[in-house]
Amino acid sequence: MVCTNRLFRQIIILVVALSCFFPLNAEAMWTMAPDETLYPPMIADPDYPRFVLKFPFYIEQSIDTLQESTILSAREIMKFGGVQSLFRLSFDARQETAAEVSAGAGLTTMFDTFEDALENIGWEGTGFLTVDLRVKDFLSFRFGFHHLSSHVGDEYLARYEVLDMPVDDQADLLVGRTYGMDYVRDSLYGGLSFQISPSFRFATEVRYSMNMLRYMLRYNDFPWQTSISIEYRESEKGEGNWKWYSGVHVSMYQESSWFPSTTIQLGRALSQKDSNREFRVGLEYYYGRVQIASFNHTQTLISWQEVERESHLAVGAWYDL
Numbered sequence: 001m002v003c004t005n006r007l008f009r010q011i012i013i014l015v016v017a018l019s020c021f022f023p024l025n026a027e028a029m030w031t032m033a034p035d036e037t038l039y040p041p042m043i044a045d046p047d048y049p050r051f052v053l054k055f056p057f058y059i060e061q062s063i064d065t066l067q068e069s070t071i072l073s074a075r076e077i078m079k080f081g082g083v084q085s086l087f088r089l090s091f092d093a094r095q096e097t098a099a100e101v102s103a104g105a106g107l108t109t110m111f112d113t114f115e116d117a118l119e120n121i122g123w124e125g126t127g128f129l130t131v132d133l134r135v136k137d138f139l140s141f142r143f144g145f146h147h148l149s150s151h152v153g154d155e156y157l158a159r160y161e162v163l164d165m166p167v168d169d170q171a172d173l174l175v176g177r178t179y180g181m182d183y184v185r186d187s188l189y190g191g192l193s194f195q196i197s198p199s200f201r202f203a204t205e206v207r208y209s210m211n212m213l214r215y216m217l218r219y220n221d222f223p224w225q226t227s228i229s230i231e232y233r234e235s236e237k238g239e240g241n242w243k244w245y246s247g248v249h250v251s252m253y254q255e256s257s258w259f260p261s262t263t264i265q266l267g268r269a270l271s272q273k274d275s276n277r278e279f280r281v282g283l284e285y286y287y288g289r290v291q292i293a294s295f296n297h298t299q300t301l302i303s304w305q306e307v308e309r310e311s312h313l314a315v316g317a318w319y320d321l
């Protein structure tokens with residue numbers, strides 16, 4: 001608790017110190033709910049709040065979906081959510097240097113596709129509130145608070161007779177293999193976005209799960225998480241034109257012994273000028289731990305060989321607000 005409070009104070013001090021580099025002047029301007037955020041979304045991040053519909057075909061899977069074949073089984077993943085800048089303070093007429101407060105929230109659901117054995121496999125909700133700083137038109141920082149709450153699907157548990165629906169009390173969850181029924185992470189959140197060129201971007205983020213309330217205790221033996229993204233977008237050809245894009249995103253959790261879960265995307269994007277709104281269609285390859293976090297519950301640190309891992313090739317559509 002003492003270490004967490006000290007870390008939180010250090011982040012606040014860092015944000016205040018950075019703001020000292022942005023003195024207010026006659027050109028300073030407030031903007032409410034701007035369309036384009038100072039910290040662009042990472043296109044290949046499978047956990048970022050956005051609207052998604054994709055159909056992954058699993059080459060390797062760890063979740064038993066009661067199918068006769070464990071190869072090329074199909075699922076359906078749907079996401080709902082988005083990110084919005086609430087207000088922005090620009091420090092110069094060009095608005096190159098600015099700070100803003102942003103909020104994001106999303107819901108991810110995973111279903112067994114074209115099968116009647118299992119419907120809802122799992123779902124999770126995410127949300128964050130951040131302060132975003134842009135010091136140059138190519139360099140942005142993000143500091144804030146991130147929440148993740150992950151759950152095994154009710155129909156999945158019922159099919160395995162882990163519990164009878166509806167749940168009568170907490171004791172019902174102690175029967176059978178329940179995975180991580182209380183998977184919650186409330187984390188301090190930091191990120192950096194660097195636009196290497198008009199087409200290439202690099203981003204990295206780190207989270208530290210806090211130990212403030214009783215329900216947070218279960219996963220704080222392994223509080224750290226980090227990610228790295230590299231993405232390419234075809235040079236702008238004007239609004240209304242489809243452009244090629246690709247991205248690689250690698251996420252690593254301390255609880256999974258820093259195993260690199262890797263997502264690769266390739267497709268076509270249709271963007272709206274001066275806005276984060278973008279519609280994309282394409283292919284996705286994933287290799288890493290199960291994407292519903294509660295299926296990765298561990299009591300102790302494990303080796304890479306023990307990580308419950310999956311791989312899939314998916315076709316999908318993505319929409320960023």
